[in-house]
Amino acid sequence: xxxxxxxxxxxxxxxxxxxxxxxxxxxxxxxxxxxxxxxxxxxxxxxxxxxxxxxxxxxxxxxxxxxxxxxxxxxxxxxxxxxxxxxxxxxxxxxxxxxxxxxxxxxxxxxxxxxxxxxxxxxxxxxxxxxxxxxxxxxxxxxxxxxxxxxxxxxxxxxxxxxxxxxxxxxxxxxxxxxxxxxxxxxxxxxxxxxxxxxxxxxxxxxxxxxxxxxxxxxxxxxxxxxxxxxxxxxxxxxxxxxxxxxxxxxxxxxxxxxxxxxxxxxxxxxxxxxxxxxxxxxxxxxxxxxxxxxxxxxxxxxxxxxxxxxxxxxxxxxxxxxxxxxxxxxxxxxxxxxxxxxxxx
Amino acid sequence: xxxxxxxxxxxxxxxxxxxxxxxxxxxxxxxxxxxxxxxxxxxxxxxxxxxxxxxxxxxxxxxxxxxxxxxxxxxxxxxxxxxxxxxxxxxxxxxxxxxxxxxxxxxxxxxxxxxxxxxxxxxxxxxxxxxxxxxxxxxxxxxxxxxxxxxxxxxxxxxxxxxxxxxxxxxxxxxxxxxxxxxxxxxxxxxxxxxxxxxxxxxxxxxxxxxxxxxxxxxxxxxxxxxxxxxxxxxxxxxxxxxxxxxxxxxxxxxxxxxxxxxxxxxxxxxxxxxxxxxxxxxxxxxxxxxxxxxxxxxxxxxxxxxxxxxxxxxxxxxxxxxxxxxxxxxxxxxxxxxxxxxxxx
Numbered sequence: 004x005x006x007x008x009x010x011x012x013x014x015x016x017x018x019x020x021x022x023x024x025x026x027x028x029x030x031x032x033x034x035x036x037x038x039x040x041x042x043x044x045x046x047x048x049x050x051x052x053x054x055x056x057x058x059x060x061x062x063x064x065x066x067x068x069x070x071x072x073x074x075x076x077x078x079x080x081x082x083x084x085x086x087x088x089x090x091x092x093x094x095x096x097x098x099x100x101x102x103x104x105x106x107x108x109x110x111x112x113x114x115x116x117x118x119x120x121x122x123x124x125x126x127x128x129x130x131x132x133x134x135x136x137x138x139x140x141x142x143x144x145x146x147x148x149x150x151x152x153x154x155x156x157x158x159x160x161x162x163x164x165x166x167x168x169x170x171x172x173x174x175x176x177x178x179x180x181x182x183x184x185x186x187x188x189x190x191x192x193x194x195x196x197x198x199x200x201x202x203x204x205x206x207x208x209x210x211x212x213x214x215x216x217x218x219x220x221x222x223x224x225x226x227x228x229x230x231x232x233x234x235x236x237x238x239x240x241x242x243x244x245x246x247x248x249x250x251x252x253x254x255x256x257x258x259x260x261x262x263x264x265x266x267x268x269x270x271x272x273x274x275x276x277x278x279x280x281x282x283x284x285x286x287x288x289x290x291x292x293x294x295x296x297x298x299x300x301x302x303x304x305x306x307x308x309x310x311x312x313x314x315x316x317x318x319x320x321x322x323x324x325x326x327x328x329x330x331x332x333x334x335x336x337x338x339x340x341x342x343x344x345x346x347x348x349x
Numbered sequence: 350x351x352x353x354x355x356x357x358x359x360x361x362x363x364x365x366x367x368x369x370x371x372x373x374x375x376x377x378x379x380x381x382x383x384x385x386x387x388x389x390x391x392x393x394x395x396x397x398x399x400x401x402x403x404x405x406x407x408x409x410x411x412x413x414x415x416x417x418x419x420x421x422x423x424x425x426x427x428x429x430x431x432x433x434x435x436x437x438x439x440x441x442x443x444x445x446x447x448x449x450x451x452x453x454x455x456x457x458x459x460x461x462x463x464x465x466x467x468x469x470x471x472x473x474x475x476x477x478x479x480x481x482x483x484x485x486x487x488x489x490x491x492x493x494x495x496x497x498x499x500x501x502x503x504x505x506x507x508x509x510x511x512x513x514x515x516x517x518x519x520x521x522x523x524x525x526x527x528x529x530x531x532x533x534x535x536x537x538x539x540x541x542x543x544x545x546x547x548x549x550x551x552x553x554x555x556x557x558x559x560x561x562x563x564x565x566x567x568x569x570x571x572x573x574x575x576x577x578x579x580x581x582x583x584x585x586x587x588x589x590x591x592x593x594x595x596x597x598x599x600x601x602x603x604x605x606x607x608x609x610x611x612x613x614x615x616x617x618x619x620x621x622x623x624x625x626x627x628x629x630x631x632x633x634x635x636x637x638x639x640x641x642x643x644x645x646x647x648x649x650x651x652x653x654x655x656x657x658x659x660x661x662x663x664x665x666x667x668x669x670x671x672x673x674x675x676x677x678x679x680x681x682x683x684x685x686x687x688x689x690x691x692x693x694x695x
Contacts, residue, residue, distance in 0.1 A: 043418060043422075044421055050422070051416065051418075072400055072417055075390055075417065076389075108480045130459060131454070134454045134476070134479070134483070149570045151571055158578070158582065161578075163582075163584050165575045165579065166584040166594065170601060174605060177601070178605055178609070181564065181567060181605065181609060182612075188557075188562075188564060189560060191559040191560075192556040192560055195556045195558070199552055199555070202552060206548060206552075209541050210541045210542045211538055213541065213558070214534030214538055215534075217530050217562075217676070218530055218534060221495075221526065221530045222527065225526070228491060228494075229497065229508070232491065232492075232504070232507075232508045232511075233511065236505050236508045238509050255516060255519050255523070258516070259520060259527065266528075266531065274535075275542070296527075
């Protein structure tokens with residue numbers, strides 16, 4: 004159809020149309036219970052797909068379904084239209100497979116009809132396929148986050164290759180991501196190198212480098228997780244991203260940043276600041292953490308949002324970028340604050 | 350029963366028994382197709398749970414089931430035993446809910462019978478409940494990894510509280526985990542403090558601190574992810590943990606450690622080693638990364654295994670421990686190597 008031509012290859016691979024089963028029993032809306040029961044009796048389809056009869060108009064337009072148990076419990080001369088269930092509940096072939104599978108799950112139905120652009124019944128999404136789809140979608144995200152996404156295969160094949168396949172699989176796939184980590188780590192190292200004089204002047208600054216890095220990392224992971232789950236479950240809508248979700252995450256980030264920076268700044272003051280005659284070290288550590296936590300929280304929502312907007316499907320792909328950005332900016336602010344507040348010529 | 354008494358309260362909350370539905374139609378094995386069809390016609394149960402008839406012995410022992418569509422297609426005087434499907438496929442009430450849900454998924458069946466210790470049919474696991482169980486189990490792991498597990502609620506409730514609930518929820522839950530991060534970061538900072546003299550003598554050492562930390566972190570995340578997915582999908586068995594999976598992960602870890610340490614060591618030599626007249630800096634960086642990558646890979650399998658063995662259900666809970674252990678050991682080896690190889694008095 005006209006609609007199908009507009010679907011790009013990328014869309015197709017993720018569209019529910021590819022998962023439809025075409026072994027289903029259908030009758031037209033004028034049929035009686037007797038006709039429908041006979042159709043089930045005479046159908047050569049397997050028993051497991053014969054527990055429902057789908058009802059369409061004569062032109063194929065989908066109307067609803069009737070369960071075999073209901074047919075059996077009804078008068079033989081009754082019209083199937085009087086027994087109809089799930090009126091008009093269907094998904095178009097072009098629907099994203101995760102959206103369709105979530106709809107089946109939300110409605111607690113074992114089959115979800117799939118229709119074409121003219122609303123004609125063309126197939127069925129079955130619960131078992133929906134389960135596999137949801138598994139794969141969640142697993143894609145999990146593997147992506149861990150940098151294990153290079154094997155383009157189903158969840159269980161990927162897991163099997165990683166745990167029992169030839170050793171070149173796990174080593175190759177994992178190294179690919181670790182080389183990105185290497186580049187990112189060296190980039191952040193370059194920043195430390197740039198501030199070497201500041202660090203040499205106040206060696207105690209090195210003590211809080213791990214804290215600034217770890218804190219930003221964990222806040223960022225929390226934010227991307229909340230964003231990804233919220234999006235999958237429909238609690239985050241891209242339409243309200245700026246005026247609702249981004250504002251909320253910023254407020255949450257500000258509150259966390261304030262509390263963490265005061266606690267950590269106080270500890271830094273008493274541990275390394277006061278003993279080394281640098282009372283402002285507490286402000287430097289607190290200030291860097293404030294900036295780092297807030298940045299990580301905002302980036303944890305913003306980067307996945309941008310990646311979705313520009314059509315990169317997998318939001319968890321944002322993680323490596325967040326790691327490098329938050330390390331870089333967090334430590335930059337840390338050393339810059341130190342340079343200006345502690346009276347060091349950088 | 351006797352068996353039920355042995356189940357602890359903790360087991361019960363995760364056992365499939367709590368998810369069983371008791372609205373199902375059953376006949377004894379001597380029944381005919383006609384008897385079974387009449388039982389369905391006369392049953393007051395909803396249509397959606399009436400598409401199968403379960404077959405038991407007279408003492409209640411579960412034998413199998415027959416589909417309504419098959420009954421309809423068979424001779425009325427045939428025995429239901431001749432039409433039986435899914436012979437003996439069932440799970441005990443005490444089975445872990447994820448194991449049961451995965452079994453239903455693997456078998457592609459819409460209902461999985463649940464039996465007591467005497468093998469009597471006591472209920473049914475339905476596909477829709479199985480979908481929710483799997484969702485919750487995977488989500489538990491995801492939230493746990495991000496330190497967002499303190500809200501004990503279903504996935505969608507948790508996601509809603511985090512994205513739309515009162516601000517005290519996300520702030521409180523996230524801060525709890527970040528305080529652990531704070532403690533861990535300060536602990537690693539203490540280690541840096543301990544090696545302050547080494548660092549002061551060779552300030553270039555600070556350049557590779559982020560790399561040692563990030564590399565260990567990412568390798569550890571890969572390992573725990575592969576372990577958790579492999580366990581959930583049955584590719585990792587706890588029985589063969591030592592002689593199969595641990596050996597494999599060690600070999601993979603050794604290969605990755607060798608490659609990464611040679612690459613990073615070479616870069617370190619040309620970037621900071623040779624220019625600063627410290628050719629052995631390459632060996633220090635390479636050696637620390639070798640140790641750090643190998644440790645993170647082994648810990649990524651070992652800690653979740655230990656937590657499962659001692660009865661801590663959620664393997665992802667190992668992540669914060671791995672972070673601190675790998676940072677601590679990685680940087681300790683780094684500074685110790687530097688102290689001995691670069692001829693610095695620590």
